[in-house]
Amino acid sequence: MLDGCTPWPEDFAKFYRKEGCWQGETFGEMLRERGKTFGNRIAITCQNQHISYQELDRKVDQLAAGFCRLGIGKNDRVIVQLPNKIEFFESIFALFRIGAIPVFALPSHRYNEIHYFSEFCNAKAYIIPDEYMGFDYRVLARKVQQSILNLKHIIVVGDSEEFLELSNLYMDPMVYPKIQSDDIAFLQLSGGSTGISKLIPRMHDDYIYSLRKSVEICRLNSDSVYLAVLPIAHNYPLSSPGVLGTLYAGGKIVLSASPSPDEAFPLIEKERVTITAVVPPLAHIWLDAVSTRSFDLSSLQVLQVGGSKFSSEAARRVKPIFGCKLQQVFGMAEGLVNYTRLDDPEEIIVNTQGKPMSEYDEILIVDEEDNELKHGRVGELLTRGPYTIRGYYKADHHNARAFTDDGFYRTGDLAKMNDSGYLIVEGRAKDQINRGGEKISAEEIENHLFAHPSVLDVAVISIPDKFLGEAICACMISRKRSIEITAIRDFLKERGLATYKIPDRIEFVNDFPKTPVGKINKRALREIITNQLYVENS
Template identity: 45%
Template sequence: MSIAFTSWPPELAEHYRQKGYWTDVPMTDILTRHQQNPTDHLALICGERSWTYRQLEHDAERLAASLLQLGVQPGDTALVHLPNVAEFYITFFALMKLGVVPVNALFSHNQHELTVYAEQIRPTLAIVSSGHHLFRQSTFAQTLSEQVTSLKFCLVDGDADFGYSLAAAIAGTLMPCHAFSSQAKKAVSWPELNASDVAFFQLSGGSTGTPKLIPRTHNDYYYSVRASAEICRLDSDTVYLCALPAPHNYTLSSPGALGVFYAGGTVVLAAEPSPMTCFPLIQSHQITMAALVPSAVTLWLQAAADDRSALSSLQWLQVGGAHLGESLARRIYPKLGCHLQQVFGMAEGLVNYTRFEDSEWHVLHTQGRPISDDDEIRIVDENGDDVPRGTPGALLTRGPYTFRGYYNSPEHNRVAFDKDGFYRSGDVVVMTEDGYLMVVGRDKDQINRGGEKVAAEEVENQLLAVPEITQAALVAMPDSVMGEKSCAFIVTTNPKLKPLTIRKHLRMRGIADYKLPDRIEKVDALPMTHVGKIDKKALRQRIANLLKKQSQPQPEKDVLS
């Protein structure tokens, strides 16, 4: 059984095949293509553990076989919630080999997000980590299985008193501590994968109240991986540092770990992107390429000011996920000693890169140009009319790896796409005369908090669940490190309501910590536009003015003796 999704029109699908973008080869090929290599190159390093390409494929096969033995079937869906560990990739390839379609949640996600994802895909299987507070005990897993009755099996990475051991499943010695189901085990032959089918779900940053899922097919995603690897000149000598969350589209395929695996290079995992964690890894493993968001770049620049000797092997630093200012971009080569590649992409599809041969101006001022000649770009005004090059406008796109609709979201899709199937990205961009994009803002109601996208409506709905809050509006406020942080303006019936109490309430409702408002401002009333909507432009200006005033030195007061 394949996942139902909005596919490309037949004429476009045929065109993409004729152009060689779609090869009808499933993404399992990323690993299997290396299995005849006599050198058996190192594929993955995670702490003190490492995997060759043969070992990585072998572990993925054993996990897939264990899942078959357990009773998981091709066509099932899975909820995966793992940190930056090797088991994430083993799981990714095992599920793909088996024809099971996962959604890979971020490890920062909490019970709210995981429940929403599970309710959308109705998974048979959950693969989680006891390193997350939700799964140190069985309470949430049991609650989830009762709420989402399709969920029958749970594999746990780490020690737990529930579910099955993920380590045992990978080793081929599956030993249950507890099963959600007593289904009979039976062997199932490997399925023949159709590259036109959905391979997995990506996560949308979104701007609405419910997190949306993006169906990615083998054909469209594998093209993006292959093309990215070529543009970024990856080969078997590439040693790539994955320090941002592994499920992110950026670190998964732009070119990310999948691009490195495709090229036969080596991926080194880091738990998080701080210099304290990453600099020793770069020195120890002679890392040649890393990917960061601008807020992490700032920390790296500060740390390298004292000593950059650990970075001598680093040749390229990709920066994406949020806007990179020119002044910060200019400091990267002099301070870190590596070249900059700007990346502007989205989980929905379109990815842009500056190229290695680009001029300094393009690298410092633009966010690159699209992967494909068949990435169709429209930049339009508020009336939907195309604007001249050099003029800011809303970015619309369609192409061989840009999806055609969010999963099970027909009403939202009517707004997210125009009549010709162009996706409204929510970005405000300028296109240069030579086809490069410069990102100048967002027209969606979303905060880009250091690369993590926060949907305002989702948080506002959670704030309005606090009994004393009668109105709420979440807006972006400028931040020198993160680029943007969030500020919640609230109207409350309790003038003594404290921000700490509000954040505690939100945590109890299970939203991820990065979505918690960074600042909370009480107001008597929210400003409204002439059509009766909350005037968020006025609120953004209000908090920006307040921050500017607070940053200015205050005049000293005269002291009378």
């Protein structure tokens, strides 16, 4: 086990192996077997590029050799910040094959996040595109590398300038180290309720089990065509069943650079897409766009909606408008994934966020004293199971709060369970904002705003938003009579904060409501701002 990771207790590990959850397979072996089984069948298509299963396996072998020759080896951490490109798969599977550990960053992350990840996990390399969506990642890489001495290699997909070009690293395959299925395969990012995202260690065993269960429940097979419109480094489009689940099933992945219906709908028609996944704000856009487009979407069998709660009113529109099944997905990168089943009654599909995908998932709904609540009562959701982690990477202090003594993960979600075992999500217990599926720490944004010389005090809260579910509102007490809101946003951008964390609304106030012990009462503040929004919009 990688230093800084919390292992499963041995009795649980033995049980999960005995029950067939963990079958001893690694990602490198999985791709090798799929390459032999599916040969020249297309694995991934991206714009005008296509790659077969056999060719993907071969290129992964070649790139793994290139990484080895750079001195990247087992347990070395590599930041991977690539958009939806074929090179994402070649890179991560090459790292899997040599036992190096990808750290999945998002294309929207900027200096603040990338510098932290690189320093915290002692990254040896950083893989980026040259440019994407108008942003030059080489400029970011230069700035990060100047202060992170261990970050030896910047590897670029495209014009590398002074850095290494990924296309020059494909070499003759060599003998690679033996990788164990209980090795850490990669590090994912948590939503985080305090500060910057925690890192989530995932083993080959536990993550491949989650793929297998997702493929089974979502009924993927070699005829399935999965359209990826969300950033594939996210856990949801990565594994629920996502792109990795599609490879596990032998299906075809179609990569879209944008989630816009103007790009996604033509791909559904052209590639005869059978399943795709969106977040609620995007689902609203797509539902409204169908009537103004003339594309043939009849191949679509399943539209997954997840990342945040989907309103029942919108959920009821999916089948009449798209003519396909809706599948609600509620999960987290730490593990637990819930699905509505494809043959569930409509009332279950539109009114719940599904039930756990594994019979070995353990669920508790508890009150503030950790007393278990009866079905129908709202409380905090706790979970334990064969693909839910036992601790964050190098975070002993935080782990003591985030996990119970007997290994249940405190999700921070408020939920209730019906008598059939389906969950209805009611909100968040943690100080966290779920902005269109992106889980954002209020504290992180507050810390940046406190650095502004004109800000005396600040509280960041969520406010309701028709499309995002929750938007970010920064409430500030200023030292000056007036501050330009654009100046505040520019200040946050200059500090390297990811664009999706920039507050959607900024409110200047004279004081904050307080709790009896003198803390800012965010619940009361949220009510004040929400009522103000209601008046403005009425």
